[in-house]
Amino acid sequence: xxxxxxxxxxxxxxxxxxxxxxxxxxxxxxxxxxxxxxxxxxxxxxxxxxxxxxxxxxxxxxxxxxxxxxxxxxxxxxxxxxxxxxxxxxxxxxxxxxxxxxxxxxxxxxxxxxxxxxxxxxxxxxxxxxxxxxxxxxxxxxxxxxxxxxxxxxxxxxxxxxxxxxxxxxxxxxxxxxxxxxxxxxxxxxxxxxxxxxxxxxxxxxxxxxxxxxxxxxxxxxxxxxxxxxxxxxxxxxxxxxxxxxxxxxxxxxxxxxxxxxxxxxxxxxxxxxxxxxxxxxxxxxxxxxxxxxxxxxxxxxxxxxxxxxxxxxxxxxxxxxxxxxxxxxxxxxxxxxxxxxxxxxxxxxxxxxxxxxxxxxxxxxxxxxxxxxxxxxxxxxxxxxxxxxxxxxxxxxxxxxxxxxxxxxxxxxxxxxxxxxxxxxxxx
Amino acid sequence: xxxxxxxxxxxxxxxxxxxxxxxxxxxxxxxxxxxxxxxxxxxxxxxxxxxxxxxxxxxxxxxxxxxxxxxxxxxxxxxxxxxxxxxxxxxxxxxxxxxxxxxxxxxxxxxxxxxxxxxxxxxxxxxxxxxxxxxxxxxxxxxxxxxxxxxxxxxxxxxxxxxxxxxxxxxxxxxxxxxxxxxxxxxxxxxxxxxxxxxxxxxxxxxxxxxxxxxxxxxxxxxxxxxxxxxxxxxxxxxxxxxxxxxxxxxxxxxxxxxxxxxxxxxxxxxxxxxxxxxxxxxxxxxxxxxxxxxxxxxxxxxxxxxxxxxxxxxxxxxxxxxxxxxxxxxxxxxxxxxxxxxxxxxxxxxxxxxxxxxxxxxxxxxxxxxxxxxxxxxxxxxxxxxxxxxxxxxxxxxxxxxxxxxxxxxxxxxxxxxxxxxxxxxxx
Numbered sequence: 001x002x003x004x005x006x007x008x009x010x011x012x013x014x015x016x017x018x019x020x021x022x023x024x025x026x027x028x029x030x031x032x033x034x035x036x037x038x039x040x041x042x043x044x045x046x047x048x049x050x051x052x053x054x055x056x057x058x059x060x061x062x063x064x065x066x067x068x069x070x071x072x073x074x075x076x077x078x079x080x081x082x083x084x085x086x087x088x089x090x091x092x093x094x095x096x097x098x099x100x101x102x103x104x105x106x107x108x109x110x111x112x113x114x115x116x117x118x119x120x121x122x123x124x125x126x127x128x129x130x131x132x133x134x135x136x137x138x139x140x141x142x143x144x145x146x147x148x149x150x151x152x153x154x155x156x157x158x159x160x161x162x163x164x165x166x167x168x169x170x171x172x173x174x175x176x177x178x179x180x181x182x183x184x185x186x187x188x189x190x191x192x193x194x195x196x197x198x199x200x201x202x203x204x205x206x207x208x209x210x211x212x213x214x215x216x217x218x219x220x221x222x223x224x225x226x227x228x229x230x231x232x233x234x235x236x237x238x239x240x241x242x243x244x245x246x247x248x249x250x251x252x253x254x255x256x257x258x259x260x261x262x263x264x265x266x267x268x269x270x271x272x273x274x275x276x277x278x279x280x281x282x283x284x285x286x287x288x289x290x291x292x293x294x295x296x297x298x299x300x301x302x303x304x305x306x307x308x309x310x311x312x313x314x315x316x317x318x319x320x321x322x323x324x325x326x327x328x329x330x331x332x333x334x335x336x337x338x339x340x341x342x343x344x345x346x347x348x349x350x351x352x353x354x355x356x357x358x359x360x361x362x363x364x365x366x367x368x369x370x371x372x373x374x375x376x377x378x379x380x381x382x383x384x385x386x387x388x389x390x391x392x393x394x395x396x397x398x399x400x401x402x403x404x405x406x407x408x409x410x411x412x413x414x415x416x417x418x419x420x421x422x423x424x425x426x427x428x429x
Numbered sequence: 430x431x432x433x434x435x436x437x438x439x440x441x442x443x444x445x446x447x448x449x450x451x452x453x454x455x456x457x458x459x460x461x462x463x464x465x466x467x468x469x470x471x472x473x474x475x476x477x478x479x480x481x482x483x484x485x486x487x488x489x490x491x492x493x494x495x496x497x498x499x500x501x502x503x504x505x506x507x508x509x510x511x512x513x514x515x516x517x518x519x520x521x522x523x524x525x526x527x528x529x530x531x532x533x534x535x536x537x538x539x540x541x542x543x544x545x546x547x548x549x550x551x552x553x554x555x556x557x558x559x560x561x562x563x564x565x566x567x568x569x570x571x572x573x574x575x576x577x578x579x580x581x582x583x584x585x586x587x588x589x590x591x592x593x594x595x596x597x598x599x600x601x602x603x604x605x606x607x608x609x610x611x612x613x614x615x616x617x618x619x620x621x622x623x624x625x626x627x628x629x630x631x632x633x634x635x636x637x638x639x640x641x642x643x644x645x646x647x648x649x650x651x652x653x654x655x656x657x658x659x660x661x662x663x664x665x666x667x668x669x670x671x672x673x674x675x676x677x678x679x680x681x682x683x684x685x686x687x688x689x690x691x692x693x694x695x696x697x698x699x700x701x702x703x704x705x706x707x708x709x710x711x712x713x714x715x716x717x718x719x720x721x722x723x724x725x726x727x728x729x730x731x732x733x734x735x736x737x738x739x740x741x742x743x744x745x746x747x748x749x750x751x752x753x754x755x756x757x758x759x760x761x762x763x764x765x766x767x768x769x770x771x772x773x774x775x776x777x778x779x780x781x782x783x784x785x786x787x788x789x790x791x792x793x794x795x796x797x798x799x800x801x802x803x804x805x806x807x808x809x810x811x812x813x814x815x816x817x818x819x820x821x822x823x824x825x826x827x828x829x830x831x832x833x834x835x836x837x838x839x840x841x842x843x844x845x846x847x848x849x850x851x852x853x854x855x856x857x858x
Contacts (some may be wrong), residue, residue, distance in 0.1 A: 078836030109820060112819050166764075292765070334720075336721070337766060363783060390504045392537065404506065404507035
């Protein structure tokens with residue numbers, strides 16, 4: 001009768017709301033298909049005859065969500081980090097992305113990207129590809145084969161790019177529509193996303209065309225916003241008629257008309273933040289990238305206080321860490337520097353707060369994802385932290401164990417991964 | 430005749446001065462006993478009949494130097510990082526350190542500390558123990574058994590400590606002298622160091638007594654300076670007669686009268702910095718700890734410009750990362766935020782600059798350590814970065830390979846470790 005149900009036992013730790021940490025020691029989660037039917041401290045009697053997957057004293061936490069990751073920049077991690085955004089794009093990023101015209105090279109890199117995402121416990125991800133529709137479709141296929149969930153975008157660039165990455169407006173739109181048609185109904189958990197690189201590399205015509213495609217196919221949008229002061233000045237030059245950077249996207253229909261992720265958002269003014277909140281734009285906060293490219297510290301506490309949804313992003317390869325656990329630690333760290341810079345007025349983030357961003361905060365972009373509440377898709381990581389417990393006498397609370405895993409754990413501690421109710425084995429490409 | 434010589438071949442990368450990166454592809458280093466006789470791009474004819482240890486295409490870099498590490502806080506990594514320094518000491522650090530009265534507990538933790546140092550490629554380290562002379566002597570013995578080099582200090586605290594960690598002035602000095610006598614001639618590469626915790630936990634009498642011991646036994650000194658604004662205000666209250674925090678140490682003879690490491694140095698004024706330079710005080714820059722405890726960003730560029738020597742410190746467990754490679758990346762990152770905060774006036778650090786701090790910068794505290802120049806003790810890590818080269822077509826320079834190892838490598842990439850000419854196998858305790 002109920003043998004389509006799964007029962008998993010362990011120490012559940014999750015964040016149902018910003019700042020709230022729910023811990024259920026030695027508890028049960030009942031999964032029906034993709035979704036959670038309920039969590040229970042005592043197993044209800046009607047499930048007594050079902051098999052239980054018992055993870056013993058392990059922690060079970062929601063899978064990590066990465067809202068911003070440039071898959072083709074994977075090989076560039078740790079390179080060129082003595083530069084700011086714009087010269088870094090010219091000297092390192094664009095030459096690497098140009099290689100993805102070659103499908104064989106793309107396959108070689110992308111299989112590693114997907115394997116690393118699996119390895120570090122990212123279960124949902126918003127990926128930038130390159131301008132190349134074939135290579136980007138291949139990336140989607142690999143992500144789907146691995147059983148991970150996500151959005152993948154063919155990047156659009158019809159101005160201010162390197163020669164080898166420049167599209168005409170028409171070709172860019174035509175390739176994007178081809179890409180969408182080929183992929184939109186192909187995979188259960190992996191979908192296309194409209195991906196103008198950023199304002200400086202997209203003409204108004206291209207942005208308008210992409211907004212039409214987003215509406216026509218009911219697709220979400222991802223791009224970059226206010227990462228670097230040089231970039232912002234450039235946008236101002238390119239669009240002197242627009243009040244601010246956000247207004248350029250807004251003018252062309254790419255700012256929340258469909259669900260939208262904007263990465264970085266370091267330097268937005270009050271009017272932009274108000275618009276982000278009103279249009280329900282989700283911010284991808286990428287602290288490692290913002291450190292590495294000397295971009296600055298995003299005012300995330302302020303964004304959240306003003307009603308903007310925030311998730312975390314690795315921003316490979318501005319960021320070098322694929323691990324969203326490490327990104328969480330970095331988010332706490334930069335928030336402490338922000339707290340100091342604010343004369344201790346903007347409270348720094350706690351672990352429950354960044355844990356929310358890394359799970360339900362970003363996960364909400366994918367539906368009911370990132371929590372262990374009823375009706376949520378069961379994305380989970382099973383954390384065996386035995387190796388982190390360095391003494392035989394110290395005992396830690398579940399919250400402390402989560403904190404220690406975030407700061408000092410790594411992929412060795414992740415012993416099982418679930419996405420939408422299904423256990424994911426290591427991808428075999 | 431010359432069979433006491435060792436020849437090692439590989440790609441040498443080292444930093445002979447701040448900002449200078451020396452790369453010697455496919456080159457040879459000749460080691461005589463502990464020391465480097467020379468590095469050569471072509472092997473001189475007189476060595477032709479000697480065996481060569483050939484590390485192929487691996488990188489060979491100086492071993493990492495960690496100038497600040499609290500060994501007894503190892504189990505506390507990743508805990509309590511929602512607090513600032515003073516409450517964190519009270520709530521987490523002191524209770525953990527009190528456990529080291531128990532030698533069995535100390536042995537259990539310290540064997541892991543030494544193994545982790547080995548694992549992450551730290552070849553020389555300045556360690557804080559606890560107030561307990563026996564446990565701290567045991568830590569020295571383990572470090573020596575593992576073949577690592579370093580200074581280890583019995584901590585002194587005769588005021589403002591928890592009850593279980595409070596010493597009388599007399600007992601503190603007597604135990605310190607016992608500790609010194611028992612250990613000073615016992616090990617080749619591991620020596621005692623005078624370790625007043627910090628001004629708030631040491632009376633003037635204790636500090637004076639420790640200065641006498643430092644002089645009597647010709648020992649170096651390590652402590653903390655200007656980590657947190659609350660701490661600084663407290664020092665001002667305790668010593669209203671002193672001009673500033675540095676002057677308290679200076680008054681009691683603990684500020685460069687013997688070679689001295691001061692950890693943190695975030696908030697020093699111009700007079701203090703001048704005194705540090707004049708007295709040749711070495712700063713242990715601990716960026717992860719300074720982030721985690723919301724202490725601030727040390728003005729390291731300014732310190733260096735004003736002639737102060739700077740090395741890096743993990744500051745376990747204010748810092749959570751034992752890897753000095755990760756600490757290097759953090760030092761670059763916070764320097765970029767400092768650059769932004771200085772209106773882009775204080776240039777951020779480059780990889781060659783932090784690589785110098787992590788090797789010769791800190792290494793100079795231990796003698797001729799941290800470089801591959803003639804006469805330097807041969808401390809080295811052999812880095813196999815094959816696994817980091819994610820594509821078959823990308824080729825990287827030696828400098829780029831170093832950068833990629835620092836940002837995205839880990840202990841798996843360290844395939845051999847040498848300390849003072851001797852290859853170190855994994856410690857077996």
